[in-house]
Amino acid sequence: MVNAALGGSLSILALGGIYFWLSSSTPIEEQVTNNSPSASVEMTNDESIDANINTQDITVASPEVVATLKTDLLTSEYIAVGAVPTETAADIQEPSDIEKMVTVSHGDTLMSLLVTAGATRSEAHGAITALTDVYSPRKIRPGLDIALTFAPPSAPVTEEQAKERNVGPLRAMQFQPSVERIVKVSTTEGEDSKYIAEEIQRPLTMRMARSTNEITSSLYLAATNASVPNDIMIKMIRAYSFDVDFQREIQKGDSFEVVYEAFYDEDGNLARTGEMLYGRLNLSGDDLQLYRFTPSSGFTDYFNEKGQSAKKALMRTPVDGARLSSRFGKRKHPVLGYTKMHKGVDFAAPRGTPIYAAGDGVILRANRFSSFGNYIKIRHHSGYETAYAHLKGFAKGIRKSKRVRQGQVIGYVGTTGRSTGPHLHYEVLFNGRQVNPLGVKLPAGEKLKKADLKKFKVEQAKIDKIIEELEKPAAIAKLETN
Ligand SMILES: [Zn+2]
Incomplete structure (x- = not known):
């Protein structure tokens, strides 16, 4: 689910259980400068399938762009990488702040981390108390990188003192608990300086992405070569696992297609993926299509073009990666x-x-x-x-x-x-x-009926329209002439 607290000029429209980010500032020009060889289009509005949703701002990205999955904290302008070596006092006219990066390990507390990095207990306590306003320190998990900024030491540090503390007061602390969120604690200017915390939201833009490839040895390899992000690959394999025995049924010459939501940060890097909207496996000439849909039961599932759930009453393989x-x-x-x-x-x-x-x-x-x-x-x-x-x-x-x-x-x-x-x-x-679990004809799962089937057909037409636009090689040419 998308985070509704994101800032910027974004708005959310619910679209049949799928959320689309529509942005008036979607970087179409950026797309062109990427020289992206695959589909990147501006959607046209089609009244016949889409009476109340304006899809004209949905843009799509090529798998090549998707490959640059980047979620690291270091894209932020606020911090520097690693510990800056402490220069000797004689070398510097104007001492600069000291940046340190610490990584949370098992058993660490934020207090112990800050103190080990050079903060006094009182500074650490002040920073943690301020942090609590926007983020619970209990939620901090091993592996999280925390950037710390210290003032330079006020006087030259002797070797003996350096063992205790080679930095001045703690000025700032920053980390990124999720791709969309940066948490920052800093000190106020002036006499009675104190710690304040703020939360910075990074607006992400959603674009539809499509990947397709021929399968030469395994679906996994074919998807990896097409730069399908890992969590989308897992969703695809899960969705098909009721129908397809990936060990036996995949033949040379088969192919796959997957359409999914991709969320990009302001620099155009893929920050995270969202839902898989559509999958198609072509096995020995048979097309197995799956559309994501939420029926009135509220349980989102994948359905084939006839509205039959991909789920069977029983799984053939009740264990992953076996x-x-x-x-x-x-x-x-x-x-x-x-x-x-x-x-x-x-x-x-x-x-x-x-x-x-x-x-x-x-x-x-x-x-x-x-x-x-x-x-x-x-x-x-x-x-x-x-x-x-x-x-x-x-x-x-x-x-x-x-x-x-x-x-x-x-x-x-x-x-x-x-x-x-x-x-x-x-x-x-x-x-x-x-x-024989592999041979038995399994009882089928849910088949959509009446109102649900009608709603599904509308959603299916919407997804088909998106795919059609994503497939158009002419889309780029059209954008470039703009
Ligand atoms: Zn056995």
């Missing part, structure tokens, strides 16, 4: 050595990898179960059950009779019971009998 290591069917047992029916599929994954409930349901058991080790069985609707074996342990609160939602973490990959290494043994049962 490698299918053993299929369903007859096989030589890896431990016992004789041929035996393998009544599930095995996914090799690092120990501790989270395991998801494959669908909504009720836990039938979550305990140790002979050769299965730590074991969970869930009952779903329509006669389906799923089972998970060899777990390292159970997620908090997972026990018999507990209700779980699809995608909820229920346990972690391990190698308990009769097992040769960390993996998940996963079974799908239909009317009490194990079926």
Whole structure:
């Protein structure tokens, strides 16, 4: 969700559950000077699909621009990088402020950090008290960079004193808790100088971005080569994970397309990404399209062009980043050595990898179960059950009779019971009998009806229009002649 507190000349319009930033100062000229080779357009207003939303200010950026993901604090003009070496007093006529950069580690308190950097306890206390007005020091997390400004020491520092303190009073402290927010504590001028805190909002401009590529080996590689930001890639893989077995179904010559929100700072750097609006996977000539939409239930989801939810009642692969290591069917047992029916599929994954409930349901058991080790069985609707074996342990609160939602973490990959290494043994049962989780026809998820379907068609037309504009190579030429 976008931060409504952003300043600047921005306004927000809700557009079918998706928020668009519309800016009167969208830097179209900047786009042109980028010499961006791909789509960058000014949207035209189309009354037929878009009666009340003015889309003319939506601009789009090329994947090349998106590649320069930059969220660092150092783009700010207020601070300098690293510690400035303390010059000897003899060398300087007018002593300048001393800048230091400290990084929060585990176990640090803001007080300990400031004091270690050279502030007195009283200065640190003053700065922290002021900070509390705009930002809770408790929210500071390891990894955060904090820029500190000290006055120069008032007198030449002897070697002995330098061990204690080689700086003057703490003048300022600044950090960036998120890409849109800079927090700054500084001292007031004059006799009774005190610390004051302020919050600086960096206005971000949203533009639509589109990436597409042919898949030669894996979707991951194809998306990486097309500079698809990581969190968009994760969203795309999640959205398709119900339908597509990424291990088996991706063939050479397949392709993907993804359209998503990209938020840029004032320097034109990608600050963060927003939602994935649209995805298209072309697998062996079949187009699998997904549109983001929020039906009246309030649960945003991806739907195909017919308004059918991408979600299935059960997930085929209830663990991320796993490698299918053993299929369903007859096989030589890896431990016992004789041929035996393998009544599930095995996914090799690092120990501790989270395991998801494959669908909504009720836990039938979550305990140790002979050769299965730590074991969970869930009952779903329509006669389906799923089972998970060899777990390292159970997620908090997972026990018999507990209700779980699809995608909820229920346990972690391990190698308990009769097992040769960390993996998940996963079974799908239909009317009490194990079926092949990869082959079984899964019950479908929600299909949009009536008013929802009508609203979806409007949203779909809007997204199609955006894609059409993003695809136009003529768009740049048009801008350049302006
Ligand atoms: Zn197994």
